[in-house]
Amino acid sequence: MSKGTVLVVGSNAKRIEIQGGGTGPTGQYLNELVVPVMALLDAGYGIAFATPTGSKPFIDPVSDHAVHFDDDESAHRKAQQFFATHPSMNNVATLRSILDGGLDEYLGFFTPGGQAPVVDLMQDADLGKTLRHFHQSKKPTALLCHGPIATASAMSKAKEFRAALIAGDEPRAADAAKGWQYAGYRMTVYSASEEKPIEDNVLHGKMYFHMPEALTIAGATVETGPDFAPHVVEDRELITGQNPKSDHPIAAKLISAIERVAADNAKQELASATK
Structure with missing residues (x-):
């Protein structure tokens, strides 16, 4: 019997804008999606x-390699098979239908990275409503790599915030971010120095903005660790991971947070029943 349900939200983006016009290829990272999902199912x-x-x-082809699974070819093949065939990866709903069905049943939230969330999720109104619910309900909310930028969708002016970042207008971006639910939160995200190899070798161009810069303008306290080393930051209900190497650690932190909230709720219910 399931302990309850965790909402996992992915992106549909395949291209991302680059400076000077045009776009480069993007997507979600395979390990960042399937490793936490498999850990949640196993739990x-x-x-x-x-x-x-x-x-x-x-799935961004850059991520579809054993290097993202500690050079374990067997783990890589298992992840590929999981994404291709497991029901949890193939029964995909729209965010709108999730909202229409109500969010109270979900114990936690997770969004993986790859650059794709920078394109659609950070300005998606339905995701914004979803994240505001999880924030208000203090439910564990985990986002990995570029995923933390999706928290911008909770802003009342998320589209304006993104447009201002692309225009290089920091004051306008800061103004659009006023009232952001995660202002003042400590968080981590894919660093500008980690982004450079992708810009040089995959996008062949520079992104309009980097994630730490954007979240700092919005009001977050961004803490990045060494490049390409596991790094997870937990502040209140928010759990953020810096890069692909943070896939296992963020899964463990999310599961621990969900179980901690469940235990606290059980204690409160017992205390109320014995009064």
């Missing part, structure tokens, strides 16, 4: 998987 939780359009995310 006894069910998964509800949603994207803005209701179609499966595109």
Whole structure:
């Protein structure tokens, strides 16, 4: 029997804007999606998987290599098979349908990275409503690598915030971010120095903004660790991981947070029953 359901939200983006015009290829990182999902399933939780359009995310080919699984070819093949065939990865709902069905049943939230969330999720109104619910309810909310930028969707002016970042207008971006639910939170995200190899070798161009810069402008306290080393920051209900190497640690932190909240709720219910 499932302990309850965790909402996993993915992106549908396949291209990302680069400076000077045009776009470069992007998507979600395979390990960042499947490693936490498999850990949640192994811990006894069910998964509800949603994207803005209701179609499966595109896996960035850059991520589809054993190097992201500690050079373990068997683990890589297992991840590929899981993404291709497991029901949790193929029963994909729209974010709108998730909202329409109500959010109270979900114990926690997770969004993986790859650059894709920078394109759609950070300005998606349905995701914004979803994150505001999890924030108000103090439910564990985990986002990995580029995923933390999706918290911008909770802003009342998320689209304006992103447009101002692309325009290089920091004052306008800061103004659009006023009232952001996560202002003052400690968090981590993919660093500008980690981004450079992707810009040089995959995008062949520079992104309009980097994630630490954007979240700092919005009001977060961004803490990045050494490049390409596991790094997870937990502040209140928010759990953020810096990079692909943070896949296992963020899964462990999310599971621990969900179980801690469940234990606290059980204690409160017992105390109320014995009064």
